[in-house]
Amino acid sequence: MTTTARLAGGLACPAPAVPTERVLLGHGSGGKLSAALLRDRFLPHLSNPALQQLGDAAVVQVFDGDIAMSTDTFVVSPIEFPGGNIGSLAVHGTLNDVAMMGAEPKFLSAGFVIEEGFELDVLDRVIASMAGAAREAGVPLVTGDTKVVERGKADRIYINTTGIGTLEGTCRPRPDRAQNGDAVIVSGEIGRHGMAIMAAREGLGFEAEIESDSAALYPLVARLAGRFGAHVHVLRDPTRGGVASALNEIATASRRGLVLDEESLPVPEPVAAACAVLGLDPLYVANEGIMVVMLPDRFADDAVAALRGLPLGAQARRIGRVVDDHPGMVVMRTAMGGTRVVDMLPGDQLPRIC
């Protein structure tokens, strides 16, 4: 059916069809558009109690124990970067999503989409890197699948990893468990992964200075879970969309406000410099080897000390607190003494960062 519209001059012509709605790059950003896509397109069809938790992984029951399950597809470009490659990243990313549920990662699967013509020696490096990351974490990759698509139907290689882990003890962190008075802690410096990718992608010349922080976080989780158990209210790895997006998600899920102290944010000097050059805010830059922790203020110093007892947590520090004011909103106390809202980005700051 064609409808017609009459122009001012009186000529009848076909009205422009309502444009077909299409996927935008921003739909994959982890920002507002991503949230809308999930809410409007996926959940209406697929809703169930486990999926609706919308955590980094699902917690499901098998036999007499709970297990956590998480999946992630990695499409990072370039596939090799200082500090890792798409293989190690695919292992760390999914292991961390499982660990953020308080679960001990146990098994991984891997699904590959490879572009025809991809160099086998690069594939070897990617798989060796996956294997090394899995071995180091003590988590075997137990099943896999490989598909090859024609040249121009993928960008070299995409890797899906799915992980399952077991939940024991009392630590069951969830984004909606943030409580008034909780301290907000980060386990390390922010912005390294995203800036390492940007540098490698754009050939900005500061590659040598910034390495991705890609790493498996479970050892830090195990330490916190062992010492603080159910007091660990929230764990979250701030990947796509950075610390700002992760904190906004937590504020929304818990209906609390978050107050950050700008001067306490651990931004490494090279990341700050590169962000300044590119006009980026390190709070929105992806990380792959740090986590945000929320637990009652009285445990905060001990928690920071516990994290600092492991090399991966050496730069851990308190960066803010949870309040009952301004629920759903993240606010920053600036170094100048003012405050500003730290909003969620509508779409991509940096596409294909993981």
Next chain:
Amino acid sequence: MTTTARLAGGLACPAPAVPTERVLLGHGSGGKLSAALLRDRFLPHLSNPALQQLGDAAVVQVFDGDIAMSTDTFVVSPIEFPGGNIGSLAVHGTLNDVAMMGAEPKFLSAGFVIEEGFELDVLDRVIASMAGAAREAGVPLVTGDTKVVERGKADRIYINTTGIGTLEGTCRPRPDRAQNGDAVIVSGEIGRHGMAIMAAREGLGFEAEIESDSAALYPLVARLAGRFGAHVHVLRDPTRGGVASALNEIATASRRGLVLDEESLPVPEPVAAACAVLGLDPLYVANEGIMVVMLPDRFADDAVAALRGLPLGAQARRIGRVVDDHPGMVVMRTAMGGTRVVDMLPGDQLPRIC
């Protein structure tokens, strides 16, 4: 370093550089090249007892029970076809890989790679179809991930699904458990999925006649497991590469020979006709809703009857037997009274069929 070669005419010219080894479309075919890629590129790095089983899924232990885990990425083109779309296919395919271990599928994850510009109404249809397939199978999709890549870096949509299932009872089919004297049974007619895709892809005009057989096989598995338990030696869904490739894998894994009876092969008339037009052998055409069963001959009639008791198994029949002769080889007794070897294809007969 450049080496030189001397032509007959005496002119020195650079020899062609040794070509960089690259991935070929055939590496994704499920044939010999796929097996070589797995053997030469993946297993050297990633080997562990669960992965080395090389079944459709891994069996791993959690708490006091075994679970099966399987992953598959779906890159089928076109994404919509008679009998389903990439969404229902992604659910059925992974559920079936879990079921082929004798496990009851319990949970699914889904990871999407979407091309920028993909129509949201098509996405809706795909997700609705996934949801319907998951609901019908009684298996919830519990966690997911979405990545969007730039236009031209994917072909509309790719979907990874990973499934886990629980193993109870005594049914533990494995490709290497085929025994001399076992009957070879198929649960339904062969070649529908692949020919439905080919017809939709090439616009061959016989689309209306051939629908994909895409379906969840666990109800058939449950029936066999309940009646025959540990006597069910092998279950395999013959997807990429078709019945011929699945049987070759089983012959290799079990070091047995297989003898097929050509006249017993259930090839639907429209599939046979389309294969004749295209010069394809239905034995190599992908299926997504049938399985191959091997169990001792004395149970074969009962097993066929049990399968026929469910609509999905109405066309079940015995197609051959396992022998100790010609280990690793599949042989067909032809309708003319001769025999021929049914080999594995080196690469793709039909790329991107699932």
